[in-house]
Amino acid sequence: MSEQTIHSGFVSLIGRPNVGKSTLLNKLVGVRLAITSPKPQTTRQVVRGIIDDENSQIIFLDTPGFHAPRTRLGEYMVQAATTALADGDIALLLVDAEKATGERAFPGIPSIEANILQKAGNMNKKVILVLNKVDRVVKEALLPLMALYASAFNFAAIVPISAKTGDGLDRLISEIRRLLPEGPRYYPVDSLTDQTERDLCAELIREQILLLTSEEIPYGAAVEIESFTALADDEPQSDDGVTERELVRISAVIYCNKDSHKGILIGNRGSMLKNIGSRARGQIEAMLGCPCYLELHVKVREDWRNRRGILRNLGYETGD
Ligand SMILES: Nc1nc2c(ncn2[C@@H]2O[C@H](COP(=O)(O)OP(=O)(O)OP(=O)(O)O)[C@@H](O)[C@H]2O)c(=O)[nH]1
Ligand SMILES: [Mg+2]
Numbered sequence: 001m002s003e004q005t006i007h008s009g010f011v012s013l014i015g016r017p018n019v020g021k022s023t024l025l026n027k028l029v030g031v032r033l034a035i036t037s038p039k040p041q042t043t044r045q046v047v048r049g050i051i052d053d054e055n056s057q058i059i060f061l062d063t064p065g066f067h068a069p070r071t072r073l074g075e076y077m078v079q080a081a082t083t084a085l086a087d088g089d090i091a092l093l094l095v096d097a098e099k100a101t102g103e104r105a106f107p108g109i110p111s112i113e114a115n116i117l118q119k120a121g122n123m124n125k126k127v128i129l130v131l132n133k134v135d136r137v138v139k140e141a142l143l144p145l146m147a148l149y150a151s152a153f154n155f156a157a158i159v160p161i162s163a164k165t166g167d168g169l170d171r172l173i174s175e176i177r178r179l180l181p182e183g184p185r186y187y188p189v190d191s192l193t194d195q196t197e198r199d200l201c202a203e204l205i206r207e208q209i210l211l212l213t214s215e216e217i218p219y220g221a222a223v224e225i226e227s228f229t230a231l232a233d234d235e236p237q238s239d240d241g242v243t244e245r246e247l248v249r250i251s252a253v254i255y256c257n258k259d260s261h262k263g264i265l266i267g268n269r270g271s272m273l274k275n276i277g278s279r280a281r282g283q284i285e286a287m288l289g290c291p292c293y294l295e296l297h298v299k300v301r302e303d304w305r306n307r308r309g310i311l312r313n314l315g316y317e318t319g320d
Contacts (some may be wrong), residue, residue, distance in 0.1 A: 004185075005184070006133055006182070006183070006184070007055060007057075007180040007181065007182055008056060008180060008184060008185060009058065009059070009088075010059045011089065011176055012060075012061045012087070012088035012090060013025060013062050013063060013092050013094060014084070014116055015093060015094035015096075015116070016042030016066050016067060016096075016112045016114075017064075017067055018038070018039075018042075018065065019095060019096045019278070020094060020096065020133060021062050021269050022035065022047070022062050023045065024094065024132065025047065025049045025060055025062040025164050026049075027166055027169060028051060028060060028169065029051055029060070031192055033049045033193045034203075035203045035207035037218075041067065041219060042051070043062060043065065043315070044064055045064070046062065046081075046083075046084050047062040047195060048061060048062075048193050048194045049062065050186065050193065052190065053076055056177050056180060057183075057186060058173075058176055058177070058180065059186060060089055061084040061087065061181040061287075063081035063084045063085075064078070064248060066078060066081055066082070066112050067112070072306045072308065072311060073305040073306075073316055074305075076311065076316045077316075085120060085123065085125065089179075090128065090179050090180070091120050091128070091290055092127075092128050092130045092166065092172075092241055093116060093129050094130045095113065095132065095145075095149075097131040097133050097134050097160065098133045098136040098137050101142070101145055103138055108148070109149065114152070119150065120153075121129065121153065125156055126179050128155060128158070128179075129149050129156045129157070129158060130159055130160075131145060131161070132163050133162060133163075133170070134160045135162040135167065146158050156175070156179055157179075159171055159175060159252075168248055172196070177217075177307050190217065197228070197287075199315075201284050201287075202224065203223075203278075204284050205223045205254070205284075206223045207280070207281040208276045208280045208283075209265070212279070216261070219264065219305075220258075220304075221261075222255045222304065222314050223255075224313070225250060226252060226253055227249070229248070229250075230245045230247075230248050230249075231245065231248070231249070232246060233244055233246045244287070247293060248288055248294045249295075250284070250292060250293070251295045252294070252295070253296075253297050253298070253299050254296060254297070254299070255299055255300075256299075256301075257300070257302060257303060257304065257305070258300060258302065262300050268295065273298065276296065277294050277296045280296075281294045
């Protein structure tokens with residue numbers, strides 16, 4: 001930690017599922033740290049993403065979406081988001097501007113956003129309203145939405161953005177820097193995240209399950225890395241004498257809720273599992289920068305989303 005005082009702090013990305021929190025985290029940091037998908041409840045745990053410049057350090061906390069939980073896993077997810085909101089110096093409340101201005105938009109502030117704002121108000125948080133997905137909205141439609149939210153809460157700023165195209169992010173970062181308290185550099189310069197390669201690999205496998213399967217299956221799937229072994233070249237290859245990895249061998253288990261789900265995850269003659277594996281391997285190799293040998297197994301753990309011991313093993317700590 002540096003002795004020099006800079007402006008620094010924690011910024012939580014808060015909002016209902018699917019509003020683009022993880023897409024925004026990845027765009028801000030410039031690296032794919034968090035998995036994203038068109039399905040709600042993609043993110044299950046808080047993911048940190050860090051950006052530095054000479055005078056500041058911002059630690060973003062991507063969070064699971066606020067929703068009404070129906071399982072113990074869901075309760076953990078909402079609790080994790082609430083804790084991140086409490087931990088942050090600043091909160092970004094993300095709203096999907098396309099949904100909020102579309103023909104089927106709720107007239108008024110929906111209860112999820114109203115509840116988040118009530119919590120943030122009780123915690124005395126500085127909140128920036130971030131209207132995301134403006135690449136899908138005509139500009140004039142944003143004004144009534146801004147007015148609606150501004151009438152309900154004293155936002156530190158309101159910033160329309162597109163996490164997809166990067167539109168508006170420069171202004172968002174400068175608004176955040178303006179609000180950051182003085183503080184230390186919490187992480188060494190150039191740290192990007194607190195996630196381990198193992199965590200990232202498990203998530204990249206789960207991302208393919210989210211993208212390739214449907215209905216209950218993505219919500220009932222979890223991935224555990226059983227072993228992760230790096231084989232190194234004998235000869236140091238880089239200029240600084242660090243030995244480069246030649247190959248990484250990963251063995252992972254996909255847990256699911258039921259036998260019928262296991263059948264679907266394996267697919268006809270193993271076709272689905274092969275597809276999940278080869279796509280995840282591509283993503284993992286791009287992340288690790290070396291070839292990867294990936295072995296996947298599927299196991300049934302009935303109703304695991306409500307079983308405390310299994311949740312704890314998977315890192316979804318429930319706390320009680
Ligand atoms: N058009 C458009 N799509 C976006 C934008 N930001 C995110 N998306 C899409 O919205 C979907 C959800 O994005 P995520 O980043 O996974 O959303 P999230 O808020 O992290 O969702 P949870 O993790 O489920 O809470 C994905 O299909 C993204 O590609 C945007 O600015 N414009
Ligand atoms: Mg997410």
